[in-house]
Amino acid sequence: MKIGLIALSGVRVRTPELAALGVTLPQFVNRGQVIASLPSLGLLTVAGLTPPDVEVAYREMPDVREQDPLERFDLVGISSFTAQIDEAYALADRYRAAGMPVVLGGLHVSLAPEEAATHADSIVVFGAEGAWPRLVEDFRHGRLQPRYDGLRAGVFEPRHYARPRFDLLRGRPYNHMTVQTSRGCPLDCEFCAASLRITSAFQQKPVPLIVEEIHAARAATEQPFFEFADDNTFLNKKWGKDFLRAITPLGLSWFTETDISVADDDELLDLLAESGCRQILVGLESPGADDLDGIDPHNWKRKRCDRYLEAIDKIQGRGVTVNGCFVVGLDNHTPEIFGRVKEFVERSRLLEVQITVQTPFPGTPLYHRLAREGRLLQPRYWDRCTLFDVTYRPRGMTVEQLEEGLRWLFREIYNEKEYIRRKRHYMEIVKQRL
Amino acid sequence: MSDREQRLRVVLAEVSRQSLEHTGLDDDLVRELGLDSLAALRLLAAVEKRFGVRFPDERLAEFRTLRQLLDLIEGQKQEDTP
Numbered sequence: 001m002k003i004g005l006i007a008l009s010g011v012r013v014r015t016p017e018l019a020a021l022g023v024t025l026p027q028f029v030n031r032g033q034v035i036a037s038l039p040s041l042g043l044l045t046v047a048g049l050t051p052p053d054v055e056v057a058y059r060e061m062p063d064v065r066e067q068d069p070l071e072r073f074d075l076v077g078i079s080s081f082t083a084q085i086d087e088a089y090a091l092a093d094r095y096r097a098a099g100m101p102v103v104l105g106g107l108h109v110s111l112a113p114e115e116a117a118t119h120a121d122s123i124v125v126f127g128a129e130g131a132w133p134r135l136v137e138d139f140r141h142g143r144l145q146p147r148y149d150g151l152r153a154g155v156f157e158p159r160h161y162a163r164p165r166f167d168l169l170r171g172r173p174y175n176h177m178t179v180q181t182s183r184g185c186p187l188d189c190e191f192c193a194a195s196l197r198i199t200s201a202f203q204q205k206p207v208p209l210i211v212e213e214i215h216a217a218r219a220a221t222e223q224p225f226f227e228f229a230d231d232n233t234f235l236n237k238k239w240g241k242d243f244l245r246a247i248t249p250l251g252l253s254w255f256t257e258t259d260i261s262v263a264d265d266d267e268l269l270d271l272l273a274e275s276g277c278r279q280i281l282v283g284l285e286s287p288g289a290d291d292l293d294g295i296d297p298h299n300w301k302r303k304r305c306d307r308y309l310e311a312i313d314k315i316q317g318r319g320v321t322v323n324g325c326f327v328v329g330l331d332n333h334t335p336e337i338f339g340r341v342k343e344f345v346e347r348s349r350l351l352e353v354q355i356t357v358q359t360p361f362p363g364t365p366l367y368h369r370l371a372r373e374g375r376l377l378q379p380r381y382w383d384r385c386t387l388f389d390v391t392y393r394p395r396g397m398t399v400e401q402l403e404e405g406l407r408w409l410f411r412e413i414y415n416e417k418e419y420i421r422r423k424r425h426y427m428e429i430v431k432q433r434l
Numbered sequence: 435m436s437d438r439e440q441r442l443r444v445v446l447a448e449v450s451r452q453s454l455e456h457t458g459l460d461d462d463l464v465r466e467l468g469l470d471s472l473a474a475l476r477l478l479a480a481v482e483k484r485f486g487v488r489f490p491d492e493r494l495a496e497f498r499t500l501r502q503l504l505d506l507i508e509g510q511k512q513e514d515t516p
Contacts, residue, residue, distance in 0.1 A: 175468065223468045251451060253473065278472050321472065420491050423475055430479035 001140065002055040004073035005047055006064060007040030008080035008088050039169055041178045041229050042079050042106060042128070048162035049132040058168035064091065070098050075139055079106035082193070082361055082385040089119040096121070101144065103135065108382070110198045111363025117146060124148050126198040127183070129155040129162070152200040155183060156209065163213055166220040177217040177224040181205050181243065185231035187259065189283070189296045190369070191327065193361030194231045202232075204239055207246045214250060225278075228256035237265050244271035257281040260304050263311035273318035273433075279352065280315065281323040284308055287344035291332045312348045319433050321351035321426060328406060329358040334396040338405040342412050351426050355409050356387035357402065358394075439504060442481070446500075449480040459501040474498075481507070 040060075047056045057073070061084075064070070076095045080088035085108045092102040096119075105124035109116040116123050122144050124131045131150035138144050151160060166177065184199035185192070196202075217224060233256045234240040240262075247254075253276050260282050262268060272280075285301055286292050292302040304311075312322050326341050345353050360367040360376065362385075370376050375393040378384075384391050394402050412418075443454045450467050457466050464474050478489055481503055487510040489497060497503055 225470055253470065278470070319476075420494070423494055424491050426472070427475050427479035427482065430476050431483045434480055434483045 001053075001074045002057065002072075003050060003075045003077060003136075004057045004059055004071060005040075005043040005077045005079075006059045006061065006091065007043050008061045008078070008084045008091075038176055038178055038227065039172070039174055040079055041164060041180060043077065044164035044166060044168060045162065045180075046077055046079075046105070046128045046132050047165035047168055049128055050136060051133065054136060056165065056168065058165070061087070061091070070095060070100070073100055075136075076100050076102045078102060078104050080108060081106070082108045082111075082382050085116075085382050089116075092119045101139070107193065107195075107198065108362070111193070111361065113147065122146055122148065124150055126150040126152050127155045129160040150198075152198065153203060155199075156203055156205045161205075161209065163209070163216060166213070166217045169220045172221075174221050175224055176227055177221055178227045178229040179210060179213045179217060180229045181210050181233055181256075182230045182235070186235070187232065187296045187298075187300055189285075189301070190294070191358055191360070191364060191366040192231070193359075193364050196231060197363060202235060204236060207239075207243050210243065211246055211250070214247065214252070226252050226254035228254060230257055232258050234258040234262045234268065237268055240268055241271055244268070244275045248275040252276045253278050255279045255281070257283075260284070260308060260311045263307075263314045266314075269314060269318050269320075272315075272320055277320050279321045279323055281325060281354070283325045283327075285325070285327050286330060286333070286337070287326075287340050291330055291337065293332060295330065308344075309348055312350060316349070316351060316429060317432075319430055323352035323354055324348065324350040325354040325356070327356055327358050328409070329390065329392075329394045329397075329402050331395040333394065335401050335405060338409045341409060345413055349422075349425050351422050353413050355406065355413065357390055357406055358392075359385055359387050359389075360392055361385055436504075438507060439500065441484075442500060442503060442507070445480050445484045446477055449477055454500075457500065459504075460499050462498050463500070464498055485511075487511070 043058060047058060050056050057071070059071070076092075078088050078092055088104065092104060095102050101121040102119070103122045103124060104116045104120040105128060109123050110125045113123055113125050122135060123146070124135065125147060127150040129151045131148035135144070135148045154160060182202065182204045184196045184202040185194070186202050188196060214226065217226070235258070248271070255278055258280050262272070262280065285295060287305075287308070289302050289305040292305055293299065295301055312324065315322050324345070328337055328341065341355065358366070360370050362382065370392045377391055377393065377399070381391045388406070390399050390402050393399060397405070446463070447454050450469065450473065452467050457463070463469065463477065469477065475494070478494060478497060482488055485507050487507050489506065497506065
C-alpha cells in the first residue's frame with residue numbers, strides 16, 4: 001500500500017497593493033519566504049504515525065502540477081491552512097475524480113469539519129495522534145469511516161507519540177527545520193487559530209524526545225536553522241531550563257514563539273542566549289494596556305503591557321532578537337493606533353517587527369463573536385485569511401481606514417532606513433557581549 | 435597568508451563555530467558557512483570589535499568575502515595612521 005501525503009503551506013498577500021509593497025519590504029518578504037519554505041511538520045508526523053509496512057510519499061503542492069497526470073496512490077492525505085484551503089479542496093476533488101480516496105486534515109479542517117467533509121472520503125479532526133493509525137487500519141480492511149477524531153490531550157505519551165519522518169525531506173533544499181516542543185497555549189487569545197484550537201490542555205513533549213527529533217532532522221538536512229513550532233515554548237520556566245540545558249551542547253541556531261514572561265527569569269534568558277536562540281517571536285499585539293482589554297479571558301496581556309519595553313531590553317541585551325508582533329484592527333483601536341505602533345517600535349528598538357491585521361479565522365471565538373455581531377464582510381472569505389486582508393468591519397474605524405493605516409505602517413516600518421537602523425542596533429548589542 | 439588574514443580567519447571561525455580552513459579569499463562567506471542574516475551581522479560585529487573598524491551602515495550587505503573584509507580593515511587602518 002502506498003500513501004501520498006501532500007502539503008500546502010506558505011503565506012500570501014492577496015491585496016495587489018500590499019503584495020506590491022511587500023516585494024520591496026525586506027523583512028516582510030524574508031519572513032514570508034521563511035514560512036513558505038518550512039516543511040509540513042503535521043504531515044511528517046502523520047507519516048511517523050503510519051504503520052511501517054505502508055509506503056509513504058511526502059509531496060508538496062508545487063510537485064503536483066496541473067498539466068501532469070496524477071501520481072498513483074492507494075490513499076491521499078492533504079493538509080492545508082485556511083488561506084489555501086480552496087486549493088486543497090480542488091486538489092482533493094481532482095484525486096477523487098481520478099479514483100483515489102482522499103483524507104483531509106489540519107487546523108482548518110478541525111475548525112470547519114462539515115465543509116471539509118464534502119471534499120473528502122474521510123477527515124481527521126484535532127491531532128493525528130489517536131486517529132491516523134486507526135484510519136489506516138480501517139482503510140486496509142475496506143471500512144474507512146467519514147470522520148476520525150484525534151486526541152486533544154496526551155499526544156506526547158509513549159503509546160500515542162510518533163517521531164516525525166524527517167527522513168522524507170532528504171534531497172529537498174530545506175535550510176529551516178521545524179520541531180514541536182509543545183502544543184496549545186493557555187492564554188487563549190480571542191483571535192488565535194493555532195494549536196490551542198485542537199488541544200484541550202497545554203502539552204509539553206519530554207525533552208529527550210525533542211533531542212532525538214533534532215538529531216533526526218539534522219540527519220536529513222545539513223546544518224538546518226531550527227524553528228520550534230510552538231505557540232508558547234517557555235510557559236513552564238522549569239521545563240524551559242531543562243530543555244535549554246539539553247540543547248545547548250548541540251550547537252543549534254534556533255527560533256521560537258513564546259510570551260513576554262520569558263523576560264521574568266534571568267537564568268532562563270542566559271540559557272536562551274547560550275543555547276543558540278537567535279530570535280523569539282512575541283505577540284505583543286498592541287502598545288497600550290487599554291487596547292488589550294478583553295483580548296484574552298484573564299486580561300494577561302493587558303496586565304503585562306506596561307513592562308513590554310523593559311522586557312524587550314532584557315531579552316535583546318542577551319543578543320536574542322525579539323520579533324514583536326502587533327495586530328491592528330482590535331476593537332479598542334481607532335485610527336491613531338498606527339502612529340502609536342510606529343512610535344512604540346522606535347522606542348522599543350525591536351529588532352524585528354511583524355504587523356498583521358486582526359483576522360477572524362473560522363471556528364475561533366473571534367469569528368463567532370463577529371458573526372453574532374453581523375460584522376463579517378462576507379460569509380465565506382477563507383482565501384482572504386492571509387493576516388493582511390481586512391475581512392470584518394472594525395469597531396473604531398472604517399474598513400478603508402484600517403487598510404490605509406496598515407499600508408502606512410508597512411511603509412513606515414519596513415523601509416531601508418529602518419531596516420539598516422535595526423541591523424546596526426543588533427550589531428552594537430552583539431559587540432557589547434563579545 | 436598575512437597575520438591580519440590569519441587573525442580574521444580565527445575571529446570568523448570563533449563566531450561562526452565553523453572551520454574556515456578551506457575558505458578562499460573570494461568565497462561567499464554567507465553561502466560557504468550557511469549563514470542566516472543574523473549570523474552574518476554577528477560576524478561583521480565581531481570584526482568591528484576585534485579590529486576596531488566600522489562598516490558603513492548602508493553597505494553592510496556588501497561585505498561577504500574575506501577579501502572584502504580585509505580591504506575594509508586595511509583601508510580604515512591606513513586612515514587611522516597619522
